[in-house]
Amino acid sequence: MGKNNSKRKNFKKQAKKNKRIEKQLQEQNRQQNLEVKILLLGTGDSGKSTIVKQMQILYKGGFPKNELLNYKNVIRSNIKYYIKTLIKSCNQLGLKISEKNSDLAEDFVRTVKKSSPDITEQVRESIITLWRDSIIKEAYERRDEYQLPDASKYFLDRTNEICKEDYIPIPMDILNCRIATVGVKEIQFEVSKRLWRIVDVGGQRSERRKWIHQFDDVSILIFVVASSEYNQLLYEDERINRMQESLRVFKKTVNNEFFRKKDLVILLNKIDLFKEKIQKYPITKCFPEYKGDGSFEKTSEYLKNKFLSLTKKKGRQITPHYTCATDTDLLVKIEIFKIEVLSITFWGYQLIKFINNFS
Template sequence: MGNKNNDLKKKRDRDRKINQQIENDRKVYEKEAKLLVLGTGDSGKSTFIKQTQLLFRDGFSEDEKMTFKKAIRINLIRHTKLLIRACRMLEIDLIKQNEEIADHFLEVKPDSNGNLSKKIVNDIKILWDDPAFKESFDRRSQFQIPDTAYHYFDNIDEVAKEDYIPSNVDILNCRIATSGVKVIEFPLSGIPTKIIDVGGQRSERRKWIHQFEDTTLVIYVVAISEYDQKLYEDESINRLHESLALFETTCKNYFLKKKDFLVLFNKKDIFKQKIKKIDLNVCFQKYKGGCQYKKATKYIKKRFFRRWKSGKRNLHHMFTIGTNTKNVKLVFKRVQEVVYEIFTKQGIL
């Protein structure tokens, strides 16, 4: 009889410990913040993910730096070819002696390891110094090339060094299209946090739905500087129009209809320079504010807020520069505040 009672007691103790562990795990899970970063391709989503590694992790590993080094060098060759073709498409004449260099360069094939020969480096420098290249880059809304491409042209001597290791600025400016899903885990003021980046190109968006469940906060990134540019996938569609349409669709999604959103109106530095020359009415015909930064940004914000279907949730926003680490620190400070508000409302904190 005594052995039977001892066995029952051990079983009850074991069950109690298991139930306590389940309850502890549930509390930890509920307290975990899941930040879902969405937006169209090239909006700057992945740059914010990189900033997360710099701010909350140990930065980039040696293997990651080598991957970026290769991508930066290969992109230099690709972007040079893009500008050569753009000059010809836009009928902007290179300096006569540079035409032959351009013809030969179009035949260059990037080294699989990302190496740059002295001739390739010299030819790129000559072409980038040609006024036609600068003019075509200024007219990049008429073809597809990243806004940050100039950074590597201006720093080609450093990039071409044999012992070159990409700086944090180099990595933040490097454009590699996201394919699939990238998750980074980090503590945000004591709260276990996951930030999730998914590809923004149209072909990648079907993968988003699997990440919507249990989202704490949706961070929607908009590249406001792209108001005069077209999609990579469909050059009949304005990029900012596409972002607006996607924002509305995302807001209405069944899994996200009760979630708070933080809209990051990104690339405000590029927008501030561009708006001086190119009126926002090339994107929104009803806009009448002229080439003024404050009026233009206010109008863009209004267009997005019109698409918001509130219910019992909040829409937050910030104007940001994704490549500026100090600026992104402010973003995460705001994210922290919003997460605390959400968890307090839910009784988790």
């Protein structure tokens, strides 16, 4: 009799334990269903971090004071770096700076430290004078022949404002400011009773080995491509075309066993720069086999199909879109996260509609 009572007690105890475990598992499942993890991948300077910044501005109330100060310092250091790069590129390109500015340019390269965010009145005037020089402008137009960030003109045109003592970066400054992502950056926010986690992993070659650590629990994979870089070379290896590198990394990543069943979004970013550049530089610089005309419509379609052709799994949901991640004009009018989300696939589609309105 005692043994039976003992068995019943053990059975009840085990049943209670099982019920508790089951409840915990149900809660975990509920939490997982309420959480959407979006992994942003792409090669360096593709625009992934700009998308994260947009989310920070729209859904996290912008940037705290210490981050604004950091961006201010980076932007001030960068405009000195841009001018130095332009001066040095003149020698590389066989261009001779005008006689009236040659001494100024030589002195700027020799004495101005890029690492310091401090800008004296003399340095400010030197930057403005050199940026107006016609030969410096010619070097800028040939920037595909050396390494110069896309946003250099945006900031150099605003030198006066950036050098003011009370200068505080505006959202567009932050969106255009490039700081290479090192490691993993993550932003979380809650909208429509869901937790959204957007994870940005550095795209430089040295950072890609960290990608695999973020592959678990991914709801949507977004691969970002800088469409305007078809005639540029890698920072890390100037023998390699940036677009060819992006295609290679894309093929390897999206066909990885972790992602074969995941919804895939391809953002052909910087389409505004692509549209401008394709008028001067034919796409055959990267794709000599291309036989179509040089119109934006034909070349952008060809570029999109190049990426789509590299995905092996048939029947997979793949959504390609052309975007411009720094343009917020239409973005602020769309309240995408207030939509009741019926499925991850549906949200992926809506996200792209949302991002596509950047352009």
